[in-house]
Amino acid sequence: MCGICVCVGSVNAVKKVFDGLKILEYRGYDSSGIAFIENDKIKCVKTVGDISNLEEKISSLQSNIAIGHTRWATHGGVTIENAHPHLSASKNLAIVHNGIVENYKELKKEFNISTTSQTDSEVFCDLIEKENGSLLEKTISASKLVKGGFAIALLSNLGEVVLAKRENPLYVAQTSFGVMATSDIYVFCDITQKYYTLSDDEFAKIENGKIFFFDKNGKKIKKKCEKIKKNLKKVEIFEKTHMKSEILETKNSLFMTYKNYQSGKLFEKIFLPKKLESICLIACGTAYHSALQGAMYFKKIKIPSQAYIASEFRYGDEILNKNTLYILISQSGETLDTIACAKMLKEKGMALLALTNTENCYLNQICQNILPTFAGKEIAVASTKAYSCQVFVLYLFSLFLSGKFLDKKKDIEDFLKELSLTDIDEEIVDYVASFEKIFFVGRGFDYITALESSLKLKEITYINSFAICAGELKHGTLALVDDKTIVISFCTFKKTKEKLFSNLEEIIARGGKVLVVSDEIVPFKSVRLPTFLEEFMPIVSVIPMQFLALKICEKLGYNPDKPKNLAKSVTVE
C-alpha cells in the first residue's frame, strides 16, 4: 500500500525513480509524484490517476537525486494537494510516506503545524523540520513522537537523503549507478543482486554514494547484506491483464509448489508445539478464505482448528495455548493486521508458522517457521493463483501432519497432471451479468468457495454480492430472492448434495434463478467441472468463478488489475 522509490546516483535519478514507481504502481494508484533537486531547490511533480500521467511531466527532467511515491489514499481524498511528495513549510524538506501517523491531529495542534494538504504525511514532514540537529537527528527525534507504522524517505534542499522505517517495509541497495531504496524488493530485479532490509526503528542516511545505518539512538550500526533470490524475476505477461495471466498460471504455480514440497523436507523443518492440540489460522480477505479451507482440512484429520480474521483476532479475547500452532497466511507477507497478530503471538511465546508467497517479507521475519507458496509474483490486486496455492499447501500440510503425505503422492500427482482450468462460456457470463442480485451459496468446502467467488466478483466488478451457507438462506436472506436474483451454487461437497438441491428448489419457488457449479450432471443450469477427489475440489471450483468475475469486469469496461479504492498490499489498519 503506497510505493516508495528513491535514487541517489550518477544517472538521471528522476527517470530511475519513475521506472521504480511503474513497478510499484500495484501498491497504490490514486496518484503519484517525484521530488528532485534543481539549482539547490526541491522541485516536485505530481499527478492524479494512472502513472502514465506522470511520464509526460518528467520526461525532460534531470537530477541525480530523487524520491518518488505512488499513493493509496488514507488521509485526504485523491487530489494533487494530497499526492506525495509533500514539502515542509520552508519547502526545504520533502517526504514520501507509507503508513499512518495515528496521532497526526494531536501533533499538528501541539507543534502548531499548518498544512496545505489533508494528509498525515505533511504533518510528519513539518514535525521533522521543527526538530533540532542534522536531518538524521531530526528524523530520529520526530519518529519518537509519531504513533503508528511508517516507511519514509526524506530529501532536503541540501541533497541529504534519510530513510526511516517502523512496521512498513523499506529496502535499500548499492547499485552500479548509485543507491536505490524502495518499499518492495521487486524493484531491485535486474538492478542489483544485494540489498539491505531496514528493521523497525532503524534509519539510513545516503551520503557520498554510500549507505550508513543507525539505530533509534542515532548510533551507527552495521547491517548484513541479503541476496536477491534467483527466482525473483520481472513479471512478463502474455495476456491483456495480469489477472488473466495469473489465473492461467494456476496450474504451473501448483506444480511448482508441489515440486518444492514433494520430498516432505519443508514440512520436516517445522518446529511444532511439543503436543499439538489445535491449529489456529489467521489472515485477511482471500487469505482468510484459504484459512477457512485449511481449518477444514485439519479438522478432517481430527486436529481441532479454527480460522480467524486478523483484524478481529488481534483485538479479541482469544485464549492462547502453547500447544496450538498459529498459522498466519498472507500472499504479500506485509498485511498489517496479520503482522500485528504475529507480533503479539510471538511476544507471548506461541508457535508461529507463516504461509506466504513473498520471500523476505516482514511476516517471514517474525515467524520461526515458514511455508512458502511458489505461485510466483502476483501483481493483480485480486488474488487468484496465490489463493489456490495457499489452499494446496494447507492440504499438503494436513497430509503431512496425518502421516499420509507419501501415501497420497499418486493422487496428488494425478490431480496436477489432469487438472484443466475450467473457463466460463460467454453465454453464462451474459446470463449472470443480466441479474441485479448475484448471491453465492454452498455447504461445507463449497461455502468457502462461495465466499471467495463473491469477493472476486465484488472487488473487480463492483456488483453487490454476498455468500451464504445454503442452509442459512431460509433463516432470513431468502426474503431478498426474487426474479432479479441469481444464486450461484457450488456442488462438490457430496455429503450435503441432496440438502443443497432442496435449498435451490426453495430459491426457484420464489422466482430466483440458480446456476450450479458441479463436477456431476445436475438438474439445474450448470457449469461442469472435471471430477477429482473431493479434497481437491476447492481448488478446481474457484477457477471458473475467477474467470466469471474477470469477464464481467471486462464487459463493464473496468481494469481488473486496478480495482477502484483498493491496492495490493494492505499495510495500514
Ligand code: F6R
Ligand atoms: C482479494 C485479495 C485480498 C487479500 C488480503 C490479504 O482478492 O487479494 O483480500 O487477500 O488483502 O492480503 P495478503 O494475502 O497479502 O495478506
